[in-house]
Amino acid sequence: MFRYFLSLLLIVLPALSSAADDSWLMIEKAAQAAHKLNYKGVFVYQVANSMTAIQITHSNFGNSGEFARLTVLDGAPKEVLRQGDDSVIYKSRSQKVLIEKRRIQSGFPAVLPKITDGIKANYQVQVGGAERVSGREASVVTLMPRDKSRYISKLWIDKDSGLLLKLASLNDKNEIVEQVGFNQLVLFNNDNMDWFRPNEEPNKAYVMQPEETVVPATEADNWTMSQLPQGFHKIEQVRRMSPFRNVVVTHLVFCDGLTTVSLFFEPADKVATRKQGIMTQGATSMYVTTVADHQVVVLGEVPPATVIQFANAINFK
Amino acid sequence: MDEMKQQLSAMMDDELDLDANPHLLLAATHSDDIVKSWAEYHLIGDALRREAMQVDVTARVMQQLANEPTVLAPPPGFKTLSLPRYAAAASVAAVTLVGWMAWHGDVTSTPASVAQNIAKEPVAMTSEAFDSYLLAHAEYAPNNGLQRNRDVQLVAYSEPQRQ
Numbered sequence: 001m002f003r004y005f006l007s008l009l010l011i012v013l014p015a016l017s018s019a020a021d022d023s024w025l026m027i028e029k030a031a032q033a034a035h036k037l038n039y040k041g042v043f044v045y046q047v048a049n050s051m052t053a054i055q056i057t058h059s060n061f062g063n064s065g066e067f068a069r070l071t072v073l074d075g076a077p078k079e080v081l082r083q084g085d086d087s088v089i090y091k092s093r094s095q096k097v098l099i100e101k102r103r104i105q106s107g108f109p110a111v112l113p114k115i116t117d118g119i120k121a122n123y124q125v126q127v128g129g130a131e132r133v134s135g136r137e138a139s140v141v142t143l144m145p146r147d148k149s150r151y152i153s154k155l156w157i158d159k160d161s162g163l164l165l166k167l168a169s170l171n172d173k174n175e176i177v178e179q180v181g182f183n184q185l186v187l188f189n190n191d192n193m194d195w196f197r198p199n200e201e202p203n204k205a206y207v208m209q210p211e212e213t214v215v216p217a218t219e220a221d222n223w224t225m226s227q228l229p230q231g232f233h234k235i236e237q238v239r240r241m242s243p244f245r246n247v248v249v250t251h252l253v254f255c256d257g258l259t260t261v262s263l264f265f266e267p268a269d270k271v272a273t274r275k276q277g278i279m280t281q282g283a284t285s286m287y288v289t290t291v292a293d294h295q296v297v298v299l300g301e302v303p304p305a306t307v308i309q310f311a312n313a314i315n316f317k
Numbered sequence: 318m319d320e321m322k323q324q325l326s327a328m329m330d331d332e333l334d335l336d337a338n339p340h341l342l343l344a345a346t347h348s349d350d351i352v353k354s355w356a357e358y359h360l361i362g363d364a365l366r367r368e369a370m371q372v373d374v375t376a377r378v379m380q381q382l383a384n385e386p387t388v389l390a391p392p393p394g395f396k397t398l399s400l401p402r403y404a405a406a407a408s409v410a411a412v413t414l415v416g417w418m419a420w421h422g423d424v425t426s427t428p429a430s431v432a433q434n435i436a437k438e439p440v441a442m443t444s445e446a447f448d449s450y451l452l453a454h455a456e457y458a459p460n461n462g463l464q465r466n467r468d469v470q471l472v473a474y475s476e477p478q479r480q
Contacts (some may be wrong), residue, residue: 099339102452102454102456179358215411240453251453260454262450262453262454264450264453279447281447284451286447286450286451297450299450299451
């Protein structure tokens with residue numbers, strides 16, 4: 001009997017691990033599909049009580065790179081034209097159009113990470129059957145975190161094209177905190193680039209907004225980090241103008257292979273204007289506090305307790 | 318319209334260094350045929366032929382832009398709000414909004430253990446500030462991990478939906 005059980009185990013174990021490998025491979029393929037395929041459609045982004053529909057057209061011309069145009073269908077008119085690593089946002093106001101250049105190189109559905117040892121150490125992959133999304137058959141893949149300091153990610157991957165159709169972040173009670181998914185999707189195959197231009201508003205002035213300057217942060221600074229939440233490592237460290245004020249801030253970025261958290265700090269204002277508090281918006285939490293005369297802001301796609309844990313880990317000399 | 322054509326021909330004669338800024342040109346693309354063909358030739362054509370912009374030129378022009386806000390083709394008679402004034406207006410708004418809290422997302426149910434660490438007073442952080450930090454976060458982790466819904470956030474939240 002025992003021998004029977006053992007041999008069963010020997011059969012089942014490799015099968016299990018290869019199922020996991022297959023799922024990681026499926027995620028890797030979905031990541032590539034989002035960059036390589038030509039597609040257009042409408043996806044809906046849902047967070048808290050708000051819902052935003054966005055139209056996307058995406059093309060890849062091999063060596064010429066990727067082009068995408070996103071048009072926000074709800075609320076204030078906005079558009080994003082993406083060419084390679086640059087995103088240019090057009091925000092239409094009553095009498096002018098503001099143009100902003102950003103370095104965000106990809107977005108839904110091209111949001112999946114490279115599969116690294118880090119991600120495998122911090123998340124377990126689970127395959128969960130098939131579901132229909134925007135009229136297409138999708139495989140459901142779940143990334144279960146090792147602990148409650150990060151969210152569960154659920155992916156719906158198109159069986160046909162390999163494209164990510166839907167992505168949801170869930171908390172430890174299995175409740176969706178944020179999701180984005182296609183309502184309509186078509187794949188196409190032609191070279192026509194007529195769509196790659198913003199909506200034209202001849203009667204408005206176009207105003208370019210200035211870009212930020214960013215320099216690498218020098219080491220030998222007056223701070224140290226202790227006891228990061230398990231699995232997170234510092235991957236970036238820069239000094240930049242405060243996203244909101246005219247002062248220089250230090251910006252640290254931490255990642256566990258899937259989830260990233262940013263920590264900003266700057267010398268604090270006089271006590272009267274110091275800020276403190278926490279807010280969340282979908283899967284994004286932000287914690288603002290003061291540590292040893294420094295204003296510290298932590299922001300990331302993690303539960304509120306985790307951003308606080310990061311803030312508590314910084315020490316100033 | 319004539320003035321615009323002049324500007325655009327200046328652009329095409331390289332008097333205005335917009336070659337490196339296809340997005341600026343795109344912005345100036347109106348129904349004018351010349352402009353359209355110019356844009357198509359330079360932006361789409363170059364991109365497809367992979368002769369697109371030179372990085373150093375881009376940097377220089379972007380530097381110029383940073384120093385001096387560029388206003389493209391303002392319609393006659395329309396007074397364009399200059400950037401310094403706009404920035405000043407924004408900071409005034411920021412000051413008056415300090416203490417503002419009813420921002421469009423949920424202010425979560427905070428776990429009790431967490432709540433102890435948080436002062437009772439509201440976050441003196443505007444949704445504009447939240448969005449700014451969110452964008453800074455998104456820009457600086459572009460190659461790592463799950464990018465979540467960054468460019469969606471970018472369009473959905475780069476302009477606060479306060480209405």
